[in-house]
Amino acid sequence: MNDVTGGDGSELRALMARVPSVERVLASAVFEPLIADYGRTQTLAMLRATLDAWRAGAQAGHASVDALTDTMLGHAVSLRLAKHAQSRVRSVFNLTGTVLHTNLGRALLPDEAVRAVADALTRPANLEFDLDTGARGDRDDLINDLICELTGAEAATVVNNNAAAVLLTLSALAPRKEVVVSRGELVEIGGAFRIPDIMNRAGAKLREVGTTNRTHLKDYEEAINARTALLMKVHCSNYAMSGFTKEVTTAELAPLARERGVSVAVDLGSGTLVDLTQWGLPREATVRETIEAGADLVTFSGDKLLGGPQAGLIVGRKELIAKIKKHPLKRALRVGKLTLAALEAVLRLYRSPETLQTRLTTLRLLTRPADCMRLAAERIRPALQRMTGDAFVVATEPMFSQIGSGALPVDVLPSYGLTVRLASGKRAGGQLNRIEKKLRGLPRPVIGRIADGALWLDLRCLEEADEAAFIAQLQGEDA
Ligand SMILES: *Cc1c(COP(=O)(O)O)cnc(C)c1O
Numbered sequence: 001m002n003d004v005t006g007g008d009g010s011e012l013r014a015l016m017a018r019v020p021s022v023e024r025v026l027a028s029a030v031f032e033p034l035i036a037d038y039g040r041t042q043t044l045a046m047l048r049a050t051l052d053a054w055r056a057g058a059q060a061g062h063a064s065v066d067a068l069t070d071t072m073l074g075h076a077v078s079l080r081l082a083k084h085a086q087s088r089v090r091s092v093f094n095l096t097g098t099v100l101h102t103n104l105g106r107a108l109l110p111d112e113a114v115r116a117v118a119d120a121l122t123r124p125a126n127l128e129f130d131l132d133t134g135a136r137g138d139r140d141d142l143i144n145d146l147i148c149e150l151t152g153a154e155a156a157t158v159v160n161n162n163a164a165a166v167l168l169t170l171s172a173l174a175p176r177k178e179v180v181v182s183r184g185e186l187v188e189i190g191g192a193f194r195i196p197d198i199m200n201r202a203g204a205k206l207r208e209v210g211t212t213n214r215t216h217l218k219d220y221e222e223a224i225n226a227r228t229a230l231l232m233k234v235h236c237s238n239y240a241m242s243g244f245t246k247e248v249t250t251a252e253l254a255p256l257a258r259e260r261g262v263s264v265a266v267d268l269g270s271g272t273l274v275d276l277t278q279w280g281l282p283r284e285a286t287v288r289e290t291i292e293a294g295a296d297l298v299t300f301s302g303d304k305l306l307g308g309p310q311a312g313l314i315v316g317r318k319e320l321i322a323k324i325k326k327h328p329l330k331r332a333l334r335v336g337k338l339t340l341a342a343l344e345a346v347l348r349l350y351r352s353p354e355t356l357q358t359r360l361t362t363l364r365l366l367t368r369p370a371d372c373m374r375l376a377a378e379r380i381r382p383a384l385q386r387m388t389g390d391a392f393v394v395a396t397e398p399m400f401s402q403i404g405s406g407a408l409p410v411d412v413l414p415s416y417g418l419t420v421r422l423a424s425g426k427r428a429g430g431q432l433n434r435i436e437k438k439l440r441g442l443p444r445p446v447i448g449r450i451a452d453g454a455l456w457l458d459l460r461c462l463e464e465a466d467e468a469a470f471i472a473q474l475q476g477e478d479a
Contacts (some may be wrong), residue, residue: 015058018068022047030074034175038081046080047073057277074338079100092445093470097415097458099365101468102190102405106303106310108361113345114307120341122139123229127337140325141339150273151287153298153315159333159344163193165299167310170202170230172327173263173320178207182215184247189269189406195234204229207310214246224260224287231257234271237406248270254294263296263320269406271300271313273350279357279367280366282411296320300411302339304405307362309339355455365461366403372457373416374398376467380459382446384418384476388435401460413460420455440471 130137147156302311400412439446
């Protein structure tokens with residue numbers, strides 16, 4: 001370190017005079033491969049940025065005067081270029097134990113969907129073109145029949161996500177009208193999606209009924225008046241109530257709504273299309289059951305238990321769906337061809353329930369036997385132990401995965417994975433944070449979670465096809 005800030009500043013001026021011309025540096029041999037890889041424009045920009053940083057450092061008195069060689073600049077610029085070129089959307093390993101992790105992109109799509117999206121990306125498609133008549137078509141028509149077949153609904157429309165589905169439904173069906181909701185269902189889903197706020201945005205008037213823990217049919221009955229548009233039920237997704245509780249079911253609400261000439265809308269959230277108990281998973285009402293129970297409209301996500309792309313599906317009575325589709329917000333919230341292509345491919349898998357468990361990635365992950373994860377943990381353990389070093393103990397342990405995305409919050413799935421603890425047995429959080437950060441800093445970041453004095457790496461979402469790359473990365477080889 002040289003102190004260049006002292007005196008009359010002549011030293012600093014002398015130092016600055018030593019900064020080489022960018023033209024000369026760019027012409028040096030060190031820069032030839034960089035220009036070949038990244039082009040002259042980017043290389044020049046990064047060289048300028050490197051020199052600016054050096055000047056700022058010199059002014060602050062940090063710069064080492066002799067270090068400004070072509071080799072040093074080549075190295076610094078090459079690091080900047082590599083970092084700049086790295087995609088900001090990165091693949092990671094999700095070892096959090098949460099299968100549908102909202103922050104990690106929720107459902108992973110099956111190959112069928114990937115192929116359909118690739119086709120839609122690279123070839124023109126009949127997105128809004130009726131191939132039978134040659135006339136203009138409606139993009140919802142591409143999957144309307146399939147959704148109806150799978151849910152028993154009369155009609156369907158698709159928007160960008162379920163939050164949009166709820167917003168659109170309320171905007172189209174209840175502007176300046178009342179929507180009756182139980183106080184036990186005025187939930188916040190996360191990411192600032194709160195039922196009372198959405199209601200406001202949609203211009204609907206929330207009519208709360210019942211209490212937090214108990215709502216009765218007569219509460220709805222007494223709330224209905226000439227301004228009532230909808231009775232709405234909201235799936236409590238991410239929280240559960242137990243004890244002295246009472247909820248009015250869709251099947252109980254439907255006859256009342258019919259009698260009083262209003263509609264029942266159900267925001268199912270996760271929206272599963274099949275009975276999950278056949279695979280030993282917890283019970284969740286299906287969209288078909290909800291329609292059969294008498295819901296006039298059901299909204300649900302495409303990328304939660306359904307296992308498809310981010311989307312919001314609205315299904316139900318034909319005349320209500322038609323009204324929703326005519327609302328100007330529908331145009332603003334509509335999905336693109338990539339979403340439709342992926343969604344159709346995923347929905348098609350549901351036509352063969354026998355193969356769904358192996359072909360639908362989400363379901364395959366949720367139903368993976370704990371033994372698979374236990375054996376994987378044993379195979380991976382040595383590499384992780386070598387990476388963490390003797391100060392830590394890496395162990396194979398049973399743990400519990402979660403479904404995630406607010407689906408069935410109290411149910412957990414038995415799993416296996418690796419834990420990293422301090423060999424001394426102490427609960428030194430800082431040391432574990434260091435390992436967690438190191439894993440997160442790998443070329444394909446590994447995301448686990450720290451709890452109870454250990455780093456937990458649940459192996460449910462590390463499928464066998466990815467295991468070799470995972471181990472290679474721990475061993476410092478390119479993943
Ligand atoms: C998840 C969820 C939403 C929001 O769905 P997104 O697809 O994330 O927009 C709305 N309502 C319920 C009940 C949910 O569980």
